Amino acid sequence: MASLFPKRLLSRRSKATQTERVRERRHEGFLRYANFRWAKISGGLCLLIIVSYALIDVTPRPNGGSWYGYTLGTIGALLILWLTALGYRKRKMTSDYWSLKAWTSAHVYLGLSLIVIGTWHTGFQLGWNVHTLAWVLMMLVILSGLYGVIAYATLPAALSNNRDEMTQMQMLEAIRAFDRQLHAAAQPLTPEDTAPVLAALDEDPFAGGIAARLSGRYPRCATSAALVALATSRSSNADARDKVVGLLKQKEAALARLRQHLKIRALLEVWLYVHVPLTFALIAALSAHIISVFFYW
Amino acid sequence: MSFILRRISTTKTGKQIVRDQPLPGDTITLGREGGNTIHIADLAVNPQHATITSADGRHVRVLASEGLGFDFNGRTVDVADVDSAAGAELRFGGHRLTIAREGDNVILLVERIDELSQSSKDVDEAKAFSLQGVMPGKRMGAWAFGILVLLAFLIGPIWAWSSFKSVDERPQGYHADKAWMSGPLSSAHASLKNDCQSCHVEPFVAVTDKACVGCHTGEHKAMSMAHANAPTAMLLAARHPPGVGERILAGFAKTFNKPQGRCVACHTEHEGAGPMLATPQKFCADCHDGMSARLLKAGFKPTVADAADFGTSHPEFRPMVRTAPGAKPVRAMPGKGALTDFDGLKFPHDVHLQATGGVARMAASFRGRYDFGKKLECGNCHRPEADGVRIKPVEMERDCAMCHSLAFETVGGVTRTLRHGEPDQVVADLTAYYRSTPPSRPLQLGGMERRRPGDYAQGQVYNIYFREVAMRPNRAEDAVRAVFSKGGACYDCHTIFAPQAGNKWRVQAVDQTPRFLTKGWFDHDAHKETDCADCHTAAPASKAATDLLVPGLRQCRDCHVGETGARVVKVETATESPCAMCHEYHSDGGKPWMPQRQRKKNVASVTDRPPRNVYGVTQVTGGDWRSLYDVTWRTPALAAARRGG
16 A cells, blocks of 8 residues: 555655644644744735835836736735635635645735735725725725734633633523522512513523624613612512522623623624625625726726 | 313423313412412412303303403403313413313313523524624625625726717716726816726727827827837837836736837826826836947947936937038037037137126126126027027127127217128128218318418328328228228128129128027026026137037036936936936927926916917927917927927
């Protein structure tokens, strides 16, 4: 069997596997991948562009229609298409050299270099037109991606701290348990006291729009309202009420943990809702930009 | 009859366990409190919610006891009469009470149908904990944004193009293809900003020269005379070998059908509002830098020297000079000694420009009468044309006669002068003068009585007078000869030919070259802040009129540097000078492009045009005045340019 593969290839493959193991052990993420290989490549590319832009005298003044502009524009357009392909690549399992981590690392750093490629392609001539629209969309996509990178680098720690070694279903289960206990404990209460408790039970922990998710603020939280109502109520048996108040406090804490969890997850995910749709808007604008150039050639 | 309470519980495996419990009494109470016959642990149920009674064992009456009712057939009621044989479903809070009949018994089935709480409901973990539940899908956003952008910025503009492609002028309003405009049009074309189709005629076809000459009729169709007369092969051979960038651009151009050498290659548009940018130096230097070697290699004879940048690489000027009196002007060859130009005059600049001496004293004595100072200045004799570009030819009557008077007689306070420029008339006038007028008789001589001897002074006057009287008719010829000979009025400034074989007195014709540098434009007006002698450095020391006093490249380079500031000498206040500052390409007789600080004036003249005669430069340009940005070109009067201006 071994004779089917040249020895060199085999040794190279085993070496690659070994490197991969080292990386796994060090928890090397996509940012530090291969000792910042793609950061260096992309930084070098940016530097090359900035320096050559300063050295090359494009007449009458720099713009996208000069040879330098065409070069940068072509590189930029191809790069945008390749960067978009990450969405396809991440759904495909491969065992090849191009791991998803390598691909993501290249995606992040080459995507950042697009700031220089795209902006220098414009020759700093911006206006109210489809060409600048494409540039603006590109910058929005890059900035949302930059936010995503920062979120991925910082938020998981907060997410982990908040979870306190619970899974998210366990968090929900805790709330369910408090609900059951509340339901039982509230039985002796008078109807005016049960109403807020019932409202608290009826509250969907996943309710609230995108604003509530991102801010983590729920000003019309029924559990908090029930807590206030029962603390001031005098109508039912005091012991039963105290028990319910205690349970409501516990539920409120559990709910707060779940909501913090939802907030961090929302912050982790929200950029994709900008990044992905705007990428396709960008590709549409880019097509219009390129076609318009050739249409009114 | 009795009421039987039936409870159904479901095991984890889905198996149902049915438990029946007979209820005592005819009146069944239902509520959350433990004392009720049917105890429903549901916070949405009142402590004593309802009573269930049956009068005949078949019909059941359900009566809500406290304010809260119950749901019956979808409506909230306080009382319901139910035929147990037909059965019914009632709803209390989260529970359902089903009334049915089995044999003699009324079966009351109580089940929880709602979840205990909202959180108890089943959730799709992937959806509930992520933003999927609260945001529209990414895929939908991608489609929506993409289609929106394509509609507004691709379909819309193409539609606008197709609906107006054959019109001259579009109606006012927004046209979708304006979104494609890469930059504002220059001020000359600003009125076309709505009409993309006026230049972009065919889709995917680069703007053609046809679109330009549709408006710009006339000489702009062609290149300059020198270029248009050159064979195409020679023009192609002159081009420099393309660099990497140009090869990329040429590749683009070839691949995407963008022909080279069109008007728009030099006259770029969409570069911003304001005047169209001056054609950059590169477009000239592309060929003219190192051109002669390439031409020689290709078998052509170069007629102009290489030039790439005024500051560093520009040939010495070759003014048009007359190498001999009366000769035709030819292009001077610099570098072979001092240049001479025979204009037929004798004029020592040094004598006239001295600060002391006879000329200066004479000028000073005329102060107040003429615009003289303590000495003569260049401007006392050399006057600019009305447009300021060039200097008028020197005219005897205007520029010399202040000092060099040709007066020979005063009659009744009127001075008679010799006719300048007409030697035959001079001869005739002098002859007539000597024939017709006797010498005026001195008063001392009195009558014709005899004098007393010894009166010497009177005798002297007598002698002078009578000798004059006696000599008079013969003196005309002498006077004419004297005027035309050394020391005479004509001879001082002109070369005179004595009468020979039937010829009369003749004066060498004066040829004042109006424009020495015919390939470039020099604007005296633009340099009026500068002293004449700063550029015409040789003038104060020039002893002969044959000295060519046109400044050389060196003097220009004192201020003018290349387009990018390149220079070979030290320059204090540098003026960046692209080729187009002095040279113009289309030979349409107009002055070339102007430096930026003067261009402001020009913009005003486009928008707020002065009357035609303000800048009337008929003599200089050969044609009517017109603005640099006029679009209705006329056939240029190139004849004047051929004559050297």
